[in-house]
Structure formats: structure tokens, C-alpha cells
Amino acid sequence: MIKPISTCNDALVSSLRLCAIGVGKRSNWSFLKLEMSDGSVGWGELTLRSHEAVLSALLDTLEPALRGKPLDQLHPYRHAYPGLPSGRAGNAVLSAFDQCCCDLTGQYLNRPIHHLWGNGSSRRLKAYATVNRSVLQRTPKGFAESCSAAVRAGFGGIKIMPFDAVTPQSASTAEGAAELKEAVRRLQAVRDAIGPEVSLMADCHWRLDVPRAMDLIDALADINLHWLECPVPESNERCRSVKDLRRHANRRGMLLAGGENVFSRDGAWPYITQGLYDVIMPDIKYCGGYSEFSAIAELASRHAVRVSPHNPSGPIAHAHTVQICAALGLEEAVEQQFAESHLFGTAVTGTAPRFIDGHFTVPTEPGLGLALDETVSSKHPYSHIPLSINDPSFAGSTGE
Numbered sequence: 057m058i059k060p061i062s063t064c065n066d067a068l069v070s071s072l073r074l075c076a077i078g079v080g081k082r083s084n085w086s087f088l089k090l091e092m093s094d095g096s097v098g099w100g101e102l103t104l105r106s107h108e109a110v111l112s113a114l115l116d117t118l119e120p121a122l123r124g125k126p127l128d129q130l131h132p133y134r135h136a137y138p139g140l141p142s143g144r145a146g147n148a149v150l151s152a153f154d155q156c157c158c159d160l161t162g163q164y165l166n167r168p169i170h171h172l173w174g175n176g177s178s179r180r181l182k183a184y185a186t187v188n189r190s191v192l193q194r195t196p197k198g199f200a201e202s203c204s205a206a207v208r209a210g211f212g213g214i215k216i217m218p219f220d221a222v223t224p225q226s227a228s229t230a231e232g233a234a235e236l237k238e239a240v241r242r243l244q245a246v247r248d249a250i251g252p253e254v255s256l257m258a259d260c261h262w263r264l265d266v267p268r269a270m271d272l273i274d275a276l277a278d279i280n281l282h283w284l285e286c287p288v289p290e291s292n293e294r295c296r297s298v299k300d301l302r303r304h305a306n307r308r309g310m311l312l313a314g315g316e317n318v319f320s321r322d323g324a325w326p327y328i329t330q331g332l333y334d335v336i337m338p339d340i341k342y343c344g345g346y347s348e349f350s351a352i353a354e355l356a357s358r359h360a361v362r363v364s365p366h367n368p369s370g371p372i373a374h375a376h377t378v379q380i381c382a383a384l385g386l387e388e389a390v391e392q393q394f395a396e397s398h399l400f401g402t403a404v405t406g407t408a409p410r411f412i413d414g415h416f417t418v419p420t421e422p423g424l425g426l427a428l429d430e431t432v433s434s435k436h437p438y439s440h441i442p443l444s445i446n447d448p449s450f451a452g453s454t455g456e
Contacts, residue, residue, distance in 0.1 A: 065126065069126075070093050071089075075087045082441060085370035085438075087102070088102055100372060102151065104148050135320070135345060136320035144317065147319040147344060148341055151343060153345070155340065155424075168379065179382070180416060183415055184391055186217075190395040195242075196238075196242045199245060201249070203216065211254075214250055218242045240276065255282040262290065269301055272287065281309075285312075295332060298332045313337055338353070371400050371401070371408060403432045
């Protein structure tokens with residue numbers, strides 16, 4: 057398991073600052089800048105839609121406890137706390153803080169983050185494209201065209217979000233049935249467009265109830281789906297139902313994936329040890345940073361569960377995701393949001409992971425090797441995105 061490494065550096069924390077930038081009508085990216093007394097800067101990402109003001113307030117609360125201390129004294133702030141009153145937002149802040157500290161540690165030791173641990177590797181990592189925010193025409197043809205563009209760009213795996221309107225509460229209605237049929241049409245159109253050799257995945261964003269999820273698995277049995285992701289809201293009372301969905305999916309030739317919102321190894325424990333998913337998907341932005349991601353991966357390995365990181369947001373999180381996957385020698389493909397914004401490349405300076413022949417390269421510059429270009433980001437202020445309380449990702453405690 058990855059553990060914080062001593063920097064043997066006397067620099068002290070000077071400031072923590074949130075840098076949020078606008079990416080599109082539905083997207084902002086939020087970054088954390090950790091500046092030290094010697095002028096060194098570490099970067100992390102904590103993108104959490106509609107919560108920029110909350111993240112900023114939490115940083116204001118946390119900063120006094122960190123200011124004036126060296127990195128080697130800040131280990132308690134570098135992992136997740138399942139009982140943290142601020143929940144996922146608070147753990148996003150701590151996750152980003154750990155990312156910053158790992159970046160700085162690598163800079164001080166003149167080594168890339170993935171080389172700070174003995175099994176770090178500079179090998180290339182398999183990649184897949186999430187094709188969602190770039191799909192402007194939400195028709196089967198629109199999805200097929202956007203996914204074909206991702207395949208032409210070199211991606212060997214494609215994931216789409218085939219549902220737009222359905223929720224767990226409406227899944228069993230006539231409207232829900234119509235949405236399910238449209239989702240199947242979208243996935244079939246994508247499979248026809250990309251051919252049989254490209255891996256195809258579907259992320260349901262927790263939008264179904266269990267019966268409709270069973271129906272969807274049956275309807276997709278003939279299109280060679282690699283995995284079905286987050287079909288129903290994740291909660292303790294649904295563990296048995298999700299396990300039943302996994303069995304049914306496996307019988308139909310596909311894997312079941314989920315767990316992108318977990319933070320800490322304790323949060324991942326039921327998903328892994330109870331056999332809910334074939335693939336667990338920790339996110340470096342939320343799970344508690346490098347050490348917690350490592351602990352989740354270690355637990356998954358003991359239970360023969362695959363690890364594929366959730367990674368659909370900005371360039372800083374992407375760079376940290378590549379570093380942690382290289383550090384742990386993970387074999388599953390790494391996600392990237394396809395063609396969301398030109399800012400993915402232009403809003404950063406340094407050496408980003410490159411996409412070559414269906415793989416991501418692992419940079420070897422000290423630390424992360426990447427920083428936010430604040431001159432560019434200042435020209436793209438974030439805009440408030442209204443919070444939808446009907447978002448199925450909040451539906452974990454609702455009835456089926």
C-alpha cells in the first residue's frame with residue numbers, strides 16, 4: 057500500500073486556493089493550488105459539480121490548520137474520513153490536498169510520483185473514451201457519430217451514458233420503458249458503428265430500478281457489452297439486489313461495474329467483500345488520494361475484483377490518475393472524457409500524459425509534471441450550475 061514519503065524539506069505551507077474554471081454549459085473544473093514558503097506549488101483536482109462554493113468554504117475552514125506546517129507533519133489530512141460531516145465534498149478537499157502533497161514530494165525528491173514507490177512503472181496504460189458531453193444530438197445516430205470519432209482518434213474502448221431522462225422513480229413507468237428502449241437503440245447504433253472489436257461499456261448513472269436493470273441486461277445480451285456501470289442507486293439496503301444484478305450480468309456475458317463515489321477503504325469494503333461488482337472504480341478526486349486509492353486496489357486484488365479508475369473530468373485529475381495507475385501497475389484501461397473542451401490541453405503547462413496508439417504515456421518529470429496555466433484559466437471563469445436534487449446520484453437512500 058502507498059504511504060506518504062518524507063520529503064526532508066523545511067518549506068512550510070503558505071496558502072491553499074481553489075481555482076475553478078468554466079468548461080461548458082454543464083461543466084466546471086475545480087483545482088487546488090498548494091503553495092509553499094519556498095515558492096514551490098503542488099496541484100490537485102477536486103471537481104464536484106454545483107459545489108464550487110462549498111469547496112471554497114471548506115478550504116477556508118481547513119487552511120488555518122495547515123498553514124505554517126511542513127508537508128511531513130500533514131499526514132492526518134492526506135486520507136479520507138467516512139464520518140466527515142462535510143461528506144463527499146470534504147473528502148474531495150482532502151483528496152486534492154493529498155494530490156498536491158504528492159506532487160510537491162516528487163518535486164522535492166526530483167522523481168515522478170509513480171517512481172516514489174518501488175513498483176512504479178513508466179509503461180503505457182490502456183485507454184478508453186467516455187463519449188457523453190460531446191454528443192450534441194442525443195439520438196442513436198448522434199451517439200454513433202461521436203463514438204466513431206473517438207475510435208478514429210485511436211481509442212480501443214468506448215463508454216456512453218445512454219439514459220438522459222429516466223430516474224429510479226420513473227423507471228417502471230411508460231416513460232421509463234420508452235427511455236429503456238431508446239437506450240438500447242443508442243447502444244446498438246454505437247456497436248454497429250464501432251464494430252465488434254472495440255470494447256463497449258454503458259454507464260447508467262444510477263438511473264434504473266432493479267427490475268428495469270434486469271430487463272436492460274437481457275436486452276443488451278447480444279451486443280457484446282464489456283460492462284454495465286452503476287445501473288441502480290448504491291446503498292446498503294441494495295447490496296443483495298446489486299449482487300443479483302452482477303450474477304445476471306455475468307450470465308449474459310457482461311461485467312458489472314460501480315463504486316465511483318466511494319471514499320476510503322472502508323467505503324469500498326462492502327462493494328468488494330460482498331461481491332457486488334466485477335469492477336470497482338475509485339476516483340482519485342474523492343476516494344482520499346493516493347494512499348486510499350492504493351488501499352482500495354489492494355483490497356480488490358485480494359477478492360479478485362478488477363480496478364478501473366473513474367476519471368471523466370479535468371487534466372489535473374487525469375494526470376494524477378495516470379500516475380497512481382502506473383505506481384500500482386494496474387492493468388485495466390484508464391478513462392478519459394472525449395472531446396469535452398479544448399481547455400483539457402490548453403489550460404495546463406508542463407508535460408501531460410500523451411495519448412498514443414490507444415494508450416496513455418506516463419510522464420517522468422518530477423512530481424506531477426503538470427500545472428494549471430492560471431493566465432489561461434483566468435479567462436474562463438466558472439459559472440454556477442444549478443443543483444438538481446433529482447439527480448439519481450443522490451438517490452441512494454430513496455425507496456425502489
